Amino acid sequence: MERYEDSKLYRIRHSLAHVMAEAMLERFPDAKIAIGPPIEDGFYYDFDFPQPPTEEDIKWVEKRMKKILSGNHDFVVREVTPEEARQIFADQPYKLELIDDLVNGRVDENGQQIAQPAEKITIYTQNKFTDLCRGPHVANTKEIDPKAFSITFKPVAGAYWRGDEKNKQLTRVYGTAWESEADLKDYLHRLEEARRRDHRNVGEKLGLFVISPLVGKGLPLWLPKGAILRDTLERWLRDVQIENGYSPVVTPHIGNLNLYRTSGHYPYYKDSQYSPIQVDDEEFLLKPMNCPHHCMIYKSAMRSYRDLPVRLAEFGTVYRYEQSGELHGLTRVRGFTVDDAHLYVTPEQLLDEFINVVKLIQYVFNSLSLTDFRARVGIRDPQSDKYVGSDTLWEQATQAILQACDQLGMSYTVEEGEAAFYGPKLDFIFRDVLKREWQLGTVQVDYNLPERFDLEYIGEDNQRHRPVMIHRAPFGSLERFVGILIEHFGGEFPMWLSPVQAVLIPVSDNHLDYARQVATQLKQAGMRVEVDDSKGRMTKKIRQHRELHTPHMLIVGDRDMENNTVSLRLRSDEDLGAMPIDEYIRLAKHIIETKSLALQ
Ligand SMILES: [Zn+2]
Numbered sequence: 324m325e326r327y328e329d330s331k332l333y334r335i336r337h338s339l340a341h342v343m344a345e346a347m348l349e350r351f352p353d354a355k356i357a358i359g360p361p362i363e364d365g366f367y368y369d370f371d372f373p374q375p376p377t378e379e380d381i382k383w384v385e386k387r388m389k390k391i392l393s394g395n396h397d398f399v400v401r402e403v404t405p406e407e408a409r410q411i412f413a414d415q416p417y418k419l420e421l422i423d424d425l426v427n428g429r430v431d432e433n434g435q436q437i438a439q440p441a442e443k444i445t446i447y448t449q450n451k452f453t454d455l456c457r458g459p460h461v462a463n464t465k466e467i468d469p470k471a472f473s474i475t476f477k478p479v480a481g482a483y484w485r486g487d488e489k490n491k492q493l494t495r496v497y498g499t500a501w502e503s504e505a506d507l508k509d510y511l512h513r514l515e516e517a518r519r520r521d522h523r524n525v526g527e528k529l530g531l532f533v534i535s536p537l538v539g540k541g542l543p544l545w546l547p548k549g550a551i552l553r554d555t556l557e558r559w560l561r562d563v564q565i566e567n568g569y570s571p572v573v574t575p576h577i578g579n580l581n582l583y584r585t586s587g588h589y590p591y592y593k594d595s596q597y598s599p600i601q602v603d604d605e606e607f608l609l610k611p612m613n614c615p616h617h618c619m620i621y622k623s624a625m626r627s628y629r630d631l632p633v634r635l636a637e638f639g640t641v642y643r644y645e646q647s648g649e650l651h652g653l654t655r656v657r658g659f660t661v662d663d664a665h666l667y668v669t670p671e672q673l674l675d676e677f678i679n680v681v682k683l684i685q686y687v688f689n690s691l692s693l694t695d696f697r698a699r700v701g702i703r704d705p706q707s708d709k710y711v712g713s714d715t716l717w718e719q720a721t722q723a724i725l726q727a728c729d730q731l732g733m734s735y736t737v738e739e740g741e742a743a744f745y746g747p748k749l750d751f752i753f754r755d756v757l758k759r760e761w762q763l764g765t766v767q768v769d770y771n772l773p774e775r776f777d778l779e780y781i782g783e784d785n786q787r788h789r790p791v792m793i794h795r796a797p798f799g800s801l802e803r804f805v806g807i808l809i810e811h812f813g814g815e816f817p818m819w820l821s822p823v824q825a826v827l828i829p830v831s832d833n834h835l836d837y838a839r840q841v842a843t844q845l846k847q848a849g850m851r852v853e854v855d856d857s858k859g860r861m862t863k864k865i866r867q868h869r870e871l872h873t874p875h876m877l878i879v880g881d882r883d884m885e886n887n888t889v890s891l892r893l894r895s896d897e898d899l900g901a902m903p904i905d906e907y908i909r910l911a912k913h914i915i916e917t918k919s920l921a922l923q
C-alpha cells in the first residue's frame with residue numbers, strides 16, 4: 324500500500340497549506356506564520372495574528388485561495404544558504420527559529436539531540452508567496468480542484484508554538500482537502516454522520532450513561548438502560564466462555580504494591596497508574612491490570628499437566644491514568660471493566676489454545692454483526708529496550724501467533740513496536756459503518772509473567788515445568804466497546820441488545836388496560852417492554868419511539884382488543900399490521916434468540 328506521505332492527496336494538502344498562508348498574509352499583512360503540515364483528512368497552518376480572524380476573514384481567504392489556484396502557478400523549489408534564508412524570512416520570527424534548527428539541529432530541554440542539522444535548506448514559491456519547506460508539493464496549482472477543499476477556524480486549545488505550553492499560543496486554521504468535489508462531499512457527509520452517531524449524544528438521548536463532575540472525570544455512570552445493554556453483553560459472553568471451558572473468578576480492586584513489583588507493572592506502567600495508597604504499613608495500588616491477581620489464583624493450588632489448560636475469566640474493573648484532555652465519553656475513561664481472561668497452558672497446548680481463543684473472538688464479533696475487521700500481529704520494535712524476557716521466548720511466542728493465524732487462514736499484517744512489553748500480541752481492528760478503525764479484542768502470548776511469578780505444573784515426566792500464559796479480551800473494555808457499538812449502530816441496537824425491545828402504544832386511553840395486559844404477557848415471555856401511557860397523540864408517540872430507536876412499536880386499538888392482536892410497526896417505519904399476541908411473541912423471541920438484525 325502506498326504510504327500517505329507519498330500520495331497525491333498528501334501533496335495536494337501540503338500545497339494548500341502554502342496557498343492558505345499566502346491568502347492569509349494578504350488579509351493580515353502583519354500576521355506571523357509558524358508551520359503548516361498536511362494531516363489526516365486535510366492540513367492546517369498555525370498563525371500568530373494581530374487580532375483573531377472572523378468568520379468573514381475565513382470566507383475571504385477561502386475565496387482568495389480558489390483564485391490563486393486558478394492562476395496555474397508552479398511550485399518552484401530552490402536551495403538557499405542559511406544567510407539567504409534569514410534574509411527572505413527577516414520579518415518572520417518563527418521561520419528564523421526554524422532556520423536556526425535546520426542549521427544547528429535541535430536539542431530538547433534535557434540536552435538530547437532530537438534533530439540533526441539539515442543537509443540543505445529549501446524554499447518553495449508559488450505565485451507571490453515563499454515558504455521554508457522540504458516539500459513535496461504538486462507541480463502546479465492547477466492540479467488542485469478549487470471545489471474540493473474548505474477551510475474552517477475553530478479556536479482550539481493547545482496550538483502552542485512547538486506544542487509547548489510555555490510558548491505563545493497560536494491560532495490554528497484547518498482545511499480539509501480532497502482530489503474531487505465528490506470526495507469532499509462524501510467526507511463532509513461522513514463527518515456529519517459521525518456527529519449524529521457520537522456516542523456521547525446518543526448516550527444522553529437514549530439515557531444510557533452520564534458523567535458527573537462530582538463523581539469524577541472519566542468515570543462514567545451507567546443509567547438503568549445503559550446497564551441493561553452492558554449486562555446483556557456481559558451475561559452473554561460469560562455464558563459463551565463457560566461453554567468454552569473458562570472458569571469465572573473474582574478479584575479485588577486493589578493489590579499490594581509488591582504484587583505489581585513482581586509482575587513488573589510497577590514501575591513499568593507507572594505513568595498510567597495512580598499513586599500507591601498507604602494502608603497501615605503496606606502500600607496498595609488501584610488495580611491497573613487483572614493478570615497478577617489471576618497468576619496468584621493459578622498459584623494457589625498445585626497444578627499437574629492434567630489440570631491444564633486453566634482458563635480464568637473475570638469482568639475485572641481496572642483504573643488507569645489518562646490525561647484529562649484525552650478523556651472522551653465511554654471510549655477514553657479512567658476506570659473500566661475488561662472482559663479479561665488468562666489461560667495457563669503447556670507449551671504443547673499453546674497453538675491449539677491460541678486458535679480456540681481467536682475462534683471465540685471471531686464468534687463473538689460475528690454474533691454482533693461486526694464483520695469488517697482485520698488482524699494485526701504486534702511484534703517488538705527491534706530498536707527499543709523496553710521489553711522484558713529473552714529473545715528465544717519472544718521468537719517462540721511470535722512464531723506461535725503467526726502459525727495460528729496461518730492455520731486459521733486469517734489475513735493479517737505484522738507491525739513492529741505494537742507488542743506488549745511482556746510479549747507479542749494479536750489485535751483485531753474493526754471498521755465501523757463510517758469506515759473508521761477501532762482496536763477491539765486482543766490476544767497476547769506471555770512467557771514472562773509465569774517466570775516472574777514462578778508458576779509451575781508437574782508434567783507427565785513428574786518434573787516441574789513452566790506454563791505459558793495467554794491474555795485475551797474480545798471486547799477490550801465494556802465501556803469502550805459499548806461506546807463503539809453505539810456509534811456503529813447509531814443507537815439502533817439489534818433487538819437482543821436493545822434496552823427496550825418493544826413499546827405498547829394505545830390508540831386512546833380506552834386501550835390502556837389492554838396495553839398493560841399485553842405488556843405483562845410479553846414480560847412473562849422474557850421481553851423488555853414498556854407501555855407509553857403518556858398524554859399525546861399516537862402519531863407523535865410513534866415518532867418519539869422511532870427517534871429512540873425502539874425496535875418494535877405495538878399499536879393497540881379497538882380491533883386489537885376484540886381479536887386479541889397487536890399491530891406491529893417497525894422502527895424502520897414498516898407496518899406489518901395486526902397479528903395474534905402469541906404469534907407476535909414467537910416472532911419477537913425468534914429475532915432475539917437468533918440475534919437477528921431483520922424485522923426491526
Ligand atoms: Zn510545504
Ligand SMILES: [Zn+2]
Pocket residue numbers: 612613614665794795
Ligand atoms: Zn492480562
